[in-house]
Amino acid sequence: MAPAAPRSDEAIFASVEHVNSELFTLTYGAIVRQLLTDLEEVEEVNKQLDQMGYNIGIRLVDEFLAKSNVSKCVDFKETAEVGFKMFLGITASVTNWDAEGTTCSLILEDNPLVDFVELPDTCQDLYYCNIFSGIIRGALEMVSMKTEVTWVRDMLRGDDAFELKVKLLKQVSEEYPYKDDE
Amino acid sequence: MKQYANVLDRPISKGKQEVSLSGFAFLFSELVQYNQTQVDNIAELERRLEDAGYAVGTRILELLCHREKGNRRETRLLGILSFVHSTVWKVLFGKVADSLEKGTEHEDEYMISEKELLVNRFISIPKDMGAFNCGAFVAGIVRGVLDNAGFPAVVSAHFVPVDGQQRPRTTILIKFAEEVLQREARLG
Numbered sequence: 001m002a003p004a005a006p007r008s009d010e011a012i013f014a015s016v017e018h019v020n021s022e023l024f025t026l027t028y029g030a031i032v033r034q035l036l037t038d039l040e041e042v043e044e045v046n047k048q049l050d051q052m053g054y055n056i057g058i059r060l061v062d063e064f065l066a067k068s069n070v071s072k073c074v075d076f077k078e079t080a081e082v083g084f085k086m087f088l089g090i091t092a093s094v095t096n097w098d099a100e101g102t103t104c105s106l107i108l109e110d111n112p113l114v115d116f117v118e119l120p121d122t123c124q125d126l127y128y129c130n131i132f133s134g135i136i137r138g139a140l141e142m143v144s145m146k147t148e149v150t151w152v153r154d155m156l157r158g159d160d161a162f163e164l165k166v167k168l169l170k171q172v173s174e175e176y177p178y179k180d181d182e
Numbered sequence: 183m184k185q186y187a188n189v190l191d192r193p194i195s196k197g198k199q200e201v202s203l204s205g206f207a208f209l210f211s212e213l214v215q216y217n218q219t220q221v222d223n224i225a226e227l228e229r230r231l232e233d234a235g236y237a238v239g240t241r242i243l244e245l246l247c248h249r250e251k252g253n254r255r256e257t258r259l260l261g262i263l264s265f266v267h268s269t270v271w272k273v274l275f276g277k278v279a280d281s282l283e284k285g286t287e288h289e290d291e292y293m294i295s296e297k298e299l300l301v302n303r304f305i306s307i308p309k310d311m312g313a314f315n316c317g318a319f320v321a322g323i324v325r326g327v328l329d330n331a332g333f334p335a336v337v338s339a340h341f342v343p344v345d346g347q348q349r350p351r352t353t354i355l356i357k358f359a360e361e362v363l364q365r366e367a368r369l370g
Contacts, residue, residue, distance in 0.1 A: 018200035019300065023274045024209065026241055030234040031213050038220060052212045063204055087205040112201055116241070131209075 012068055012086045021089070021112040028113050032128065042125045049127070053134020054141075060087070061139035080106055083139075088112055105152065106136075108162040119156045128156050136166060144172045194249060197273060207304045214305075214316060224314045232322035232337075239326020246273060255331070259358070259366045262333050266324055267294055274323070275300045280351075290358045294324070295342070299352040315339045317352045324354055334359040 031052075035045045068082050077094040084092035090112065096105035113129050127133075133149035140147045146169045153159035217230045247253055250269055256262040267282040271294075285291030299317050307314055317339030325337040335358045341350040 013202065017203040019203045019206045020197065020274055020276065021199040021201045022197060022245070024201045024206050026238040027206070027209055027213065030237045033237060034234055052216060056208045056212055060208060087202045089199065089201055112199065115195060
């Protein structure tokens, strides 16, 4: 039986249960605040946010694959656009492919995490949305792609949009946990 | 999107935007897991979740007072309780709370109950954690709203088993401070 055609991202977002984005925004703010109080060093907070995002990403990818019906041999563009729409209701665009097709930029125009947020002077090096880079890295690693995700533009620092650069480091082949001859 | 120099100049959103429930559930689970690594016992964990919720409550009170109530302040006990039970619950969880009751044993106790609290939906508590309830986060939100509205209280979350239902319902117990009751009596 042929697999169902991939549903449009709007349709998937409409079919999942929703929660007010303000609860989401404020909860994320509480998390960042707790981290800043506990860890004090902005670099440490960036790392911890990335780690938390990684933990989320490795589980999120299962739900993404289950609900969105995209086939395995999919390109970044569709994955990113559908993924962001499905979980956050926002439109992400994928651009700036380099010559080898291993690096691209993900641009977010609006971002529910940063409603009501302003970075104080003491935290200018904080990547507030660093959880995104962890989520993307974790999710892609579960589908055998080792990537590096960095921030290019950050609206909290005065840029006009959020831009993430996703670079494919290598494709990891699937390893079976058991050896055949044992 | 128009850029504003100051975040305070930006227009406030209408509050209709939504994200997926699973997105929120993942985020909340990370909050709980992170706090588990920072504490040694359950009481500490509940306190930390409550503190996180307190910050949310403070901000949601300010936002809702401005947006939903036209900057009118609640001065009476029943007024603030029904604000929490209806308006706050509706905005945060999409529905009003299941019930609001007055405690029978003590004058200063009130209870807001919910059959299945949103934050607890995807959480199961291991046996060795006893009476721990992630609803402590919601208790913190309620405490943040009440405290900043001028009604200091001690708020906690409890599981109450219900006959015929597999999952217990969650009750948020609110115990108001003495001064609140005295003021309420004075106002008549």
